[in-house]
Amino acid sequence: MTALSALDLARIQFAFTVSFHIIFPGLSIGLASYLAVLEGLWLKTQNPLYRNLYLFWSKVFAVGFAMGVVSGVVMSYEFGTNWSRFSTFAGAITGPLLAYEVMTAFFLEAGFLGIMLFGWTRVGPKAHFGATLAVAVGTLISTFWILASNSWMHTPAGYAIEAGRVVPRDWLEIIFNPSFPYRLVHMTLAAFIETACIVAASGAWHLLRGRDDAAIRKMFGMALGMLLVTTPIQALVGDAHGINTREHQPAKIAAIEGLWETETGGTALNLIGFPDMAAETTHYALQIPHLGSLILTHSWDGEIKGLKEFAPQDRPNSLIVFWSFRIMVGLGVLTILAAAVGLLLRRMGKLHQSRWYLRWMVLMGPAGMIALLMGWITTEAGRQPWVVYGLLRTRDAVSPVSAQQVGVSLLIFVVAYTLVFGTGIYYLLKLLRTGPQLEDTHKEAQQTNRSVASQGRNPIAAVDQDIEE
Numbered sequence: 337m338t339a340l341s342a343l344d345l346a347r348i349q350f351a352f353t354v355s356f357h358i359i360f361p362g363l364s365i366g367l368a369s370y371l372a373v374l375e376g377l378w379l380k381t382q383n384p385l386y387r388n389l390y391l392f393w394s395k396v397f398a399v400g401f402a403m404g405v406v407s408g409v410v411m412s413y414e415f416g417t418n419w420s421r422f423s424t425f426a427g428a429i430t431g432p433l434l435a436y437e438v439m440t441a442f443f444l445e446a447g448f449l450g451i452m453l454f455g456w457t458r459v460g461p462k463a464h465f466g467a468t469l470a471v472a473v474g475t476l477i478s479t480f481w482i483l484a485s486n487s488w489m490h491t492p493a494g495y496a497i498e499a500g501r502v503v504p505r506d507w508l509e510i511i512f513n514p515s516f517p518y519r520l521v522h523m524t525l526a527a528f529i530e531t532a533c534i535v536a537a538s539g540a541w542h543l544l545r546g547r548d549d550a551a552i553r554k555m556f557g558m559a560l561g562m563l564l565v566t567t568p569i570q571a572l573v574g575d576a577h578g579i580n581t582r583e584h585q586p587a588k589i590a591a592i593e594g595l596w597e598t599e600t601g602g603t604a605l606n607l608i609g610f611p612d613m614a615a616e617t618t619h620y621a622l623q624i625p626h627l628g629s630l631i632l633t634h635s636w637d638g639e640i641k642g643l644k645e646f647a648p649q650d651r652p653n654s655l656i657v658f659w660s661f662r663i664m665v666g667l668g669v670l671t672i673l674a675a676a677v678g679l680l681l682r683r684m685g686k687l688h689q690s691r692w693y694l695r696w697m698v699l700m701g702p703a704g705m706i707a708l709l710m711g712w713i714t715t716e717a718g719r720q721p722w723v724v725y726g727l728l729r730t731r732d733a734v735s736p737v738s739a740q741q742v743g744v745s746l747l748i749f750v751v752a753y754t755l756v757f758g759t760g761i762y763y764l765l766k767l768l769r770t771g772p773q774l775e776d777t778h779k780e781a782q783q784t785n786r787s788v789a790s791q792g793r794n795p796i797a798a799v800d801q802d803i804e805e
Contacts, residue, residue, distance in 0.1 A: 360404030366531025392772035422733035437481035445474035518577035530704030535559035537701025563675035588718035603628035611654035664710035
């Protein structure tokens with residue numbers, strides 16, 4: 337068995353940490369906007385139901401936000417420990433973009449998060465709503481800068497190379513690089529879909545257990561409504577993103593499609609198959625003629641380059657991205673179908689009584705999270721073997737460290753993440769099991785504030801008392 341190199345271990349470590357990280361910011365982005373909607377509806381209608389839902393989902397948000405921050409801090413250190421040559425090469429661009437994220441987004445979120453979580457009885461309703469809006473806007477601004485930085489690594493623009501390093505020439509071109517608009521919208525919608533799936537699954541689970549009250553019905557209906565709106569839009573955005581990727585990263589598209597030969601007169605779509613990088617073929621491929629051209633060029637006979645058009649050292653691993661992409665798309669189709677069936681059942685007056693559908697929605701709870709993760713795997717694995725596409729190879733970006741050093745830190749991360757995030761996820765599931773409470777909201781807000789005061793304003797400790805054993 338071939339020993340893993342420092343490069344292999346550094347890639348595994350970053351893939352491991354970023355996979356844990358990405359699901360929590362996605363949940364934070366979606367929940368922050370959901371909370372803003374709930375509080376806005378409460379201010380408009382004075383219906384305590386919306387406040388009850390807000391108080392409950394703000395606790396879920398607090399736990400998810402905390403885990404997202406912790407996992408994000410770890411990743412920033414990895415740029416220095418494992419990928420210092422990347423930082424040296426591209427730091428003049430990626431450094432300022434990440435600094436803008438901290439100054440404009442993280443400070444905004446951190447500054448108003450305490451008011452949002454613990455200020456119900458300490459500030460006026462409008463001031464509290466302003467704090468919730470500030471946190472929601474902060475999560476979206478954070479998405480903007482992170483996606484600007486990551487998208488630049490895929491489609492670099494507005495730069496020059498001097499003395500072997502990238503230097504900025506036009507910040508507007510850097511930020512609004514060719515793939516950025518598509519990836520920003522795609523990620524934001526994915527976060528909303530992830531959140532809606534979790535909220536819908538929570539509502540369905542409580543309905544199955546016989547809790548059929550106004551709060552459960554309301555959050556279940558709102559989540560299905562969000563899915564009904566966002567999933568078809570996501571499909572359209574994904575289509576536009578695919579066309580953009582074909583233009584700027586054609587090797588990635590060929591790998592996603594498991595396409596080896598450039599077909600003239602129309603390209604077939606491989607529905608399923610098993611790409612073999614060594615044999616340069618896709619085994620057991622189930623093809624639909626011309627469908628690849630229709631999807632990726634919007635024409636019957638559009639040409640798509642095959643992987644053999646690219647040097648072997650420039651090809652992404654087709655087996656990985658072929659299946660990660662299909663898992664993402666398959667879950668997306670299931671989510672669209674679930675939302676459409678929910679609409680039909682609502683019109684028939686059977687939405688809350690159809691136990692088969694409620695079970696389906698419970699199973700769909702992780703769908704948005706898994707689809708988001710598969711999308712990032714497709715994006716990042718499909719960029720290989722480049723860290724900055726066409727400019728810096730992954731093998732040239734790793735720090736001068738030994739395999740033993742990276743291996744030890746990877747082992748520590750695996751153990752720590754298993755304990756910390758395993759506990760956090762278990763904690764979240766217990767919180768979701770309790771569901772929103774229907775007791776007097778003013779009393780609940782006072783209890784929450786007293787809990788915060790006694791726990792030193794720890795957002796995790798603040799929700800602990802509300803989790804039933």
